[in-house]
Amino acid sequence: MSPADALPRRTREVRLVARPRGLPRPDDFALVEAPLPAPRDGEIVVHNEWISLDPSQRIRMHEASTGYMPPFPLDRAPTGWAIGRVIASRAAGFEVGDAALHAMGWTEHAVVDTTMERPPARVEVDAETPARWYLGPLGWSALTSYVGLFDVAGLRDGDVVFVSGAAGGVGSLVVQLAKAAGHRVIGSVGSAAKAAYVREELGADEAFCYRDGPVGELLPAAAPDGIDVYFDNVGGDHLEAALEALRPHGRVALCGAISSYNATGAVPGIANLFNATGKGLTLRGFLARMYEHRMDDFRRDMRARLAAGTISYPETVVAGLERLPAGFIEMLSGGNVGKMIVRVRPEGERAA
Amino acid sequence: MSPADALPRRTREVRLVARPRGLPRPDDFALVEAPLPAPRDGEIVVHNEWISLDPSQRIRMHEASTGYMPPFPLDRAPTGWAIGRVIASRAAGFEVGDAALHAMGWTEHAVVDTTMERPPARVEVDAETPARWYLGPLGWSALTSYVGLFDVAGLRDGDVVFVSGAAGGVGSLVVQLAKAAGHRVIGSVGSAAKAAYVREELGADEAFCYRDGPVGELLPAAAPDGIDVYFDNVGGDHLEAALEALRPHGRVALCGAISSYNATGAVPGIANLFNATGKGLTLRGFLARMYEHRMDDFRRDMRARLAAGTISYPETVVAGLERLPAGFIEMLSGGNVGKMIVRVRPEGERAA
Numbered sequence A, B: 001m002s003p004a005d006a007l008p009r010r011t012r013e014v015r016l017v018a019r020p021r022g023l024p025r026p027d028d029f030a031l032v033e034a035p036l037p038a039p040r041d042g043e044i045v046v047h048n049e050w051i052s053l054d055p056s057q058r059i060r061m062h063e064a065s066t067g068y069m070p071p072f073p074l075d076r077a078p079t080g081w082a083i084g085r086v087i088a089s090r091a092a093g094f095e096v097g098d099a100a101l102h103a104m105g106w107t108e109h110a111v112v113d114t115t116m117e118r119p120p121a122r123v124e125v126d127a128e129t130p131a132r133w134y135l136g137p138l139g140w141s142a143l144t145s146y147v148g149l150f151d152v153a154g155l156r157d158g159d160v161v162f163v164s165g166a167a168g169g170v171g172s173l174v175v176q177l178a179k180a181a182g183h184r185v186i187g188s189v190g191s192a193a194k195a196a197y198v199r200e201e202l203g204a205d206e207a208f209c210y211r212d213g214p215v216g217e218l219l220p221a222a223a224p225d226g227i228d229v230y231f232d233n234v235g236g237d238h239l240e241a242a243l244e245a246l247r248p249h250g251r252v253a254l255c256g257a258i259s260s261y262n263a264t265g266a267v268p269g270i271a272n273l274f275n276a277t278g279k280g281l282t283l284r285g286f287l288a289r290m291y292e293h294r295m296d297d298f299r300r301d302m303r304a305r306l307a308a309g310t311i312s313y314p315e316t317v318v319a320g321l322e323r324l325p326a327g328f329i330e331m332l333s334g335g336n337v338g339k340m341i342v343r344v345r346p347e348g349e350r351a352a
Helices: A140-152 A171-180 A192-200 A215-222 A236-245 A275-279 A288-308 A321-332 B140-152 B171-180 B192-200 B215-222 B236-245 B275-279 B288-308 B321-332
Strands: A010-016 A029-035 A043-053 A082-089 A099-102 A109-113 A121-123 A160-164 A184-189 A206-209 A227-232 A246-254 A282-285 A315-319 A339-343 B010-016 B029-035 B043-053 B082-089 B099-102 B109-113 B121-123 B160-164 B184-189 B206-209 B227-232 B246-254 B282-285 B315-319 B339-343
Touching (some): A010 A321, A029 A321, A043 A099, A140 A171, A160 A236, A206 A215, A227 A236, A236 A275, A275 B282, A315 A321, A321 A339, B010 B321, B043 B099, B082 B109, B099 B109, B140 B227, B140 B246, B160 B171, B171 B227, B184 B215, B227 B236, B236 B246
Parallel strands (some): A160 A227, A184 A206, A246 A282, B160 B227
Antiparallel strands (some): A043 A082, A043 A339, A082 A099, A099 A121, B010 B029, B043 B082, B043 B339, B082 B099, B099 B121
16 A cells, blocks of 8 residues: 555546536536545555446446446446556455456546446556556457457357458447458448448448448348358347348347437337347347356457467547547447557656 | 048138228128138148237238238238148148147138248147147247246346236236246236236236326336336337336337237337446347247146146137138237137138
8 A cells, every 4th residue: 555645636537517418528528636545445546557348338328227237426437447557455355557347438637446336447457458458459459359250249169250340440340350260251330431441441241331222231231141140239220120030040149229328308119129029039239247257268369369460450530538539429429440549648648 | 641632622811901900990801702722742731720819910001010020921821820630631640630729810711831941830729729829828929928927037036027017818817927937017908908917817916097097107106116017018108217217227029019010100119228238138029930939838837737727818709711801900909818819710600
């Protein structure tokens, strides 16, 4: 434990100050200075280096988020994954200088209770393993791709795999994992440039831009013999198109529904779910946290793939906490390729 | 094999002569006399005693039946399960007098190819096992209830079970099987009389009539602590209400969607499927034929339950092939309790 008087008394955080209507706007957020309380027994203080931005955080900005995690309160920093260095510890298992992965979200410093339900984790950072990988290829978002494909969708030999949001943080890894396992992979994305990226860099057999026509026509054109697995990051018309294209005993991993996150009114429902009956389809929803028991296996496997160079993990880096809101809005507009992360204090911009 | 000249040359069948708009009308069907071809090698001739009526047959009366079994052709007898006596056989394994269960549907006599994809089955009929049970508690409809509950929904200790169409052919058995396994069971039905029946005769803990209010209010009132399994025979608002009421890791057996079968236009979609993600729900569609490998186990278990008197199998019997269309319409209007079957030629009405 370090002496309390060496700790900063104030920190900076990005707060949610208004519930967005549709696509969030910059003034739904505010960068504020806030007091940093002294740690109590069982707590650590972390100076964040990297913060994860995730589309699912948009869901929790609604006043109600039925069936999902509870809404974010107003005038507080949204929670979410972040990683930094321990600068004070009153908790067993953490020492000053340790890298700590935690869920306290959009703030420069966080006082983290190590006894909470989702406690912080001490992780190994070294020359081969940069800290930001714990938000990226070794993090929860990548675990989502991994268990969604292997555990939830139960990938089997010969499956044809369709992934929406294929250039995004979750989808880009799904494409590569499925290709590495020898599958035919079709991706959908939001621009022609992303489609090229998904084909050329990530190795997908087919990729289409969903803005080019009805997904119900683009998907069967890309997968004329149908699909067996659909990894759903989008919902809506993508899910309906997949339900038509799925072959008997097909499986859907219901991961996200970004098409509805910014909706301001009622969203059209899924009108053709009855396909599931006639074709014996399985649709399974999941959050990565439900598969926390797979984290060690997943990290071991991913480290090996990263070391072998068989996986690339695209990132879009937002430089500086003050740019977090703009980055979050960009992500929800489809502006990112790969996982979007915030570098809390860009190098060379050290505080005085 | 019996001499061909002893066989009837003509039979009677109920044909689909128009594609129903909404609830079928009597003149969508026609009872006609038709030539009965002589059996060829590999074929048997069956004189039907009982014909099964199933809500799913309505789906196949639409011009297109996306993702389900192919549409019924016009001016032919719809196919479906029936049982009768073999009156001629040119096939190994069948002798005159055998009871044969087959899929040739709405006809008095059927020439059945024993080499077809879904071949007829010779079944044992005796004093304890009336032929109609092979359309009822030992038949495909009951197999639907059985595997839907145990295999598809994966019933587990402590699960609270919700069943729609709880007084119907499939639902009435689901209620009893779940109660026999010690579960809390909630049923929804279409009338107060059926609700009383489901509670008092079938043993459900709660039953409500869905016409009494929004299902989204009636279900949580009947299951204030939520449900774990939903056996869906109805779709639509029932499925949406269940998605709200399901607890984490809940499971849905997608069996039927009778609420949409008579729809004449676009049906509102399922607007809250995203519940599946946050709660880790599994929705699995199925047809009984996908679980044919369970038939022997199922029949053994059901025979034991029937012998022990622990299961009752309600039936609504339609007297005479000529009344089949009226019975079918009645079933789709919710007029039946339990499984609806047609007695092809009522006793005492033997043909001259």
